[in-house]
Amino acid sequence: MQILIFLFLLLTYMLSLTGNLIILLLILVDSHLKTAMYFFLQNFSFLEISFTSACIPRFLYSISTGDRAITYNACACQLFFTYMFAVTEFFLLAAMSFDRYVAICKPLHYVTIMNHRVCRRIVFCCWMATLLIISPPFSFGLALEFCDSNVIDHFVCDVNPLLKIACSETRFIEQMTLAGSVLIFILTLVCVVLSYVCIFVYIKPSAKDEMTINKGVTILTTSISPMLNPFIYTLRNKQVKQAFNDLVQRIISLSKN
Known part of the structure; x- marks a missing residue:
């Protein structure tokens, strides 16, 4: 079973890595792909590569060698970067929905509104919003004490398995994590829904087409x-x-x- 899991994860990881690297390369070398949409796709591909690389290679190493031990610092780094890349993807998808709205509803002003400076600022804000949300619970998590068990019931360092083996009081961190998750979900969902509502209102058919x-x-x-x-x-x-x-x-x- 472990051999099948290893082959499956290795195949999916290589396909994801290859596909996203091709997207990055094409956008870098092709002058026709220098628009805002492809700038966001380029950043999204980078986040996909980073997210999968933060957890899958370590798991593949554990399966192939049988060495399932991980140091505290390596576990903390894996947890931080995995969540940072994943949450940034959520915000970037919301930004891409705004880009889609501008492209459809304001096509004549698209180049002016979604210029490179604005796109870079949007991506920067995605990263900063992620850091502001995940940093407080992560910093409190670093102060946890683990005195009962050192066995994580997961194949990656995740929040819930770590909180279960902590000897310290974890209720406050759990509440912060839940609040951060709800905030991320609501913010990104509202942005995406509003963009699609505006697009549906904009492309509403005429009375003749509606019939x-x-x-x-x-x-x-x-x-x-x-x-x-x-x-x-x-x-x-x-x-x-x-x-x-x-x-x-x-x-x-x-x-x-």
Whole structure:
């Protein structure tokens, strides 16, 4: 089983590394890919490489050598960088949704609004927001004492397994971690949802086009949906299946008689 896991992780890691490195190289050498969208994609590919490299190689090393020990400093570094790259990805995705909004809703002003200076500032703000959110709980986590067990029930250094083996009081850190997670989720989700709402409002069809769309939707709701409903809601039911089989058996027996 460990051999299969090792091969699977090695393959996915190499594919991820190769794909993201190709994206980075293409954006660097091709002059046509110097727009804001590709600048964000370049940073996203870098974060993907960094995130996977922060945890997967160490796990592959542990499987291949059988050495599952990790020092305290290495564990702390892995925890910090893994969360930093992952959270920064969330903020960058929110920034990319804003870039998509500007490209669709303000195409004539896109180059002016999303210039290189603005893009660099947005990426810088993504990194700074991540550091501001993860630094307080991480700094408190460094003060934890581990006197009961040194066995982490995970293949990477993660927050919850470390808190479970800590002898110190962890309630405050758990609350800070939860609050930070909720804050990250709400901030990024609101940005993405607002951008899509603005795009939907901008591309709302005219009255004539809206009637054409309504006709298509009516066809789907009056033909396709009634056709699928028996399969979705009824024929998947065990009792209905049994009744259907009994009916088929009766028909077969009657035809034989």
